Amino acid sequence: MSEINTSVTILDVAREAGVSYSTVSRVLSGYNYVKDSTRERVLEAVERLGYVVNQQARSLAGGKSGVIGLLVPGLDNGYIGEIARGIDEELSKSSYDLLLYTTHRTSTEASYALKMTKGLADGVLLVVPLLTTGYIETLREQNFPYVLIDQVDPNNRSSVVDSLNRQGAYEATQYLLGLGHRRIGFITGLMKLRSAEERLAGHMAALRDAGVSVEEDLIQTGDFWRREGYEAAERLLNLHNPPTAIFASNDLSAFGVMEAVRAYGLQVPHDISVIGFDDIPQASLVYPRLTTVRQPLDEMGRIAARLLIEQIENPDRPIRHVTLPTSLVIRESCQSPQQSWLDLRR
Amino acid sequence: MSEINTSVTILDVAREAGVSYSTVSRVLSGYNYVKDSTRERVLEAVERLGYVVNQQARSLAGGKSGVIGLLVPGLDNGYIGEIARGIDEELSKSSYDLLLYTTHRTSTEASYALKMTKGLADGVLLVVPLLTTGYIETLREQNFPYVLIDQVDPNNRSSVVDSLNRQGAYEATQYLLGLGHRRIGFITGLMKLRSAEERLAGHMAALRDAGVSVEEDLIQTGDFWRREGYEAAERLLNLHNPPTAIFASNDLSAFGVMEAVRAYGLQVPHDISVIGFDDIPQASLVYPRLTTVRQPLDEMGRIAARLLIEQIENPDRPIRHVTLPTSLVIRESCQSPQQSWLDLRR
DNA sequence: TTTTTTATTGCAAACGCTTGCAAAATTGCT
C-alpha cells in the first residue's frame, strides 16, 4: 500500500520519478503533451509515495478550486434537502466539492457575494428567494459564475432553473374542479415571491376558465410555512360556508391544513380535500398521503449544477433559463365532494 | 460603498494604509502587537478598497483553511438533516465553513481520509456508520482532527458524540409495558451497527426486568429503512398471535410499520401501538403523530462541531466521548391494548 | 543527411498570504 506521509509534494514525486516537477504537474492535471512512458513513471511514483494533491496550492496557482458554493436559507425544509440531493448527485459525477452556506451565517448580504467570489468557490448555486437582489448584481459584475434555483432575477440576466408554477397550480385546481369541487379554498405562499404569485395566478386562471366565480374569502394569505397553513385553514373552516377543498401553495402549509382539519374534528379527504405543491418526501409519509403538484426539485438541483459547471468551464457561455414541467401526483388526500355527502347518508 | 475590484490584495491595502503588508496581515489575523491607530488605518483601507481575504492563499501559507468537512452517507434521510442543522448552527457561531462530502462520491474509503487531510478541511465530522473503520485509523495516524457522530470506534481512540441508545430503548419498552402491552413486536435496525444492537439490548433488558418472556418470533430483522420496516411489520402481523404493539428501531421503519398496519385494515393506535426511535421532524408530521424516543440529533451535531473546533485549535487536547440522554416523546401512536378491546365492545 | 516541424521537458516566476527574525520606535526607569 502507498506510504502515508503528511507532506509528499510534487517535488518528491518528481525526484522519485526522475523528472521535473512541472512534468509531474502536467501529468496530474491531465495535460496532453507528456510522453506515455513518462506519464506512467510519474503515476507509479505518485502511487508509491501516496501523494495527494494539495487543493489550496492548486487553486492559488491555478485559479480554480474545484469547489462549488451552495447558498441556502437553511436546512430545515425538506424542499432544500431535495434540491441539495440533486446538486450533490450531479457534482459527484464531476469532481467538484460542495461548500454549504446558510444565510443565517453572516449578516450583510452584499458580503455574501464578495466572500463567495474571493473565497474558495469557483461558482455558486443560489436557493435564496428571500434575499433582495443586490448581491446578484454584484456577482454578475464580478463575472462570477452563478445559477439561481427556483428564484427570479428581476433583470433577467442570470441563469435560472425553475418550474412551471403557474401551470402546476392550474392543473391542481382543474383536478379539484374535475372532482366536482366548486368552493375551493386557496392558501397563498409568501406573496413577495414570484412562485407564490404564479401559483395563485394559475389557480385563478383555472377557476376563470371553468367559469367558477371567485370568492375573496376563499383566498387566504399564507407564507409557505406550516403554522400559517394551519391558521389560514382555520380561517377557511370558520367561514359560514366553508370550502370543500383546500389548495395550499406548498406541502408544508398543506400539512398545517391537514392538522387544522383534524383539529376541527373533520377528516381528509372525507370531509374536505387537501392538495399541496412541491412533493417533498414527507408528502407521501403523511396520512392520508398528500395529493400534490410535483416540482422536480432534485432534477432542478441537478440541472442547475450542470449549468453552473458549464459556465465555470466555459465562462462566455450565454446565460440560460431552464423551466421544468410540474406534474400532478394523485394520492389520497382528495376526493369528490359528492362522495362525502353519500358517505354521510349511509 | 466599497469599491469592488476583482483583485485587491493585502499589498493594495498596505499601500493605501501606508504600512507594510505584514502589518496588514497581522491586523487581519487578529495579531495583538499592532498599534491601535495603525490597526484603524488598515481597517479603513480594507473597507475603502472592499478587500476580502483570499482563503486559499491564507491556508496555503498558514496551514489553516477555516473549513470543516462533513462526511455523510447521503442527504435523503431526515436523520442526517437534523445533525447537519446542528453542526451548521454551531459553525455559524465561529467562522468555519462547511464542506459537504457524501460517501457515494469517491470509491475507495481510504482515499477519503487522505483527500480530507490533504484537501481543504482543517478537520472532519463523520456520520458514516457503514464505512469500515480503516479510514479512522488513517485519520488518527495523520493526527488529523475528526469527531465521530453516532458511530463507534472499535479501538476507542476517537472523539465521539452519541446518545444513550440502550436506555432510550429500555424506556420505550417500559412505556409500552406500562400501557399494558405484553406481546411487543420489535423491528431491529441494521445489526452491524452498534446503535441497532444497543436498542435491541435495551428492549430485551426491559422485558427481562419486567419478567416478560421473550418470544423469538416477535423480534424481526430490519435495516433502519422504511421498506424493511413495512415488511418486518407484515411478518409480525401474519403471526397467528400478532403483537399488540410494535417497537421499530428508528422512525423511518416505524413509518413503514404504520403503513403496513393500515394496509392490513387496522388502525394505529387503536388496534396496534407503534413506537419509533430518533424523533426526526417527520415523526410529528405523520398521522397519528408518532410516539418515539428522541435522540437530540441537532444537539449531537452542535456538540460534535464544538469538539472538533476545540481539537483543531488545540491539537493535543485529549479525545472525548460525549453521550447525550435520549427522551421519550409521547404523542398519539400508542395506547393500552385493553382500551382497544373496550373500544371493540362498544 | 540536413532542415523543419512537432512533441516533450525544464526553469522560473507567479498566486496571496503567514511568520520568524531583526530593526526601529516607544516606553519606563534610574
Add this chain to the structure above:
DNA sequence: AGCAATTTTGCAAGCGTTTGCAATAAAAAA
C-alpha cells in the same frame, strides 16, 4: 539624558501548485 525593556513594524522566505517561455529530443520532410 541614558539605557534596558517592550512594543511595533518591515523584510524575506516560504506554502505547493500552475503555466508561459525556452530548450531539447524526436519525427517528418526535403
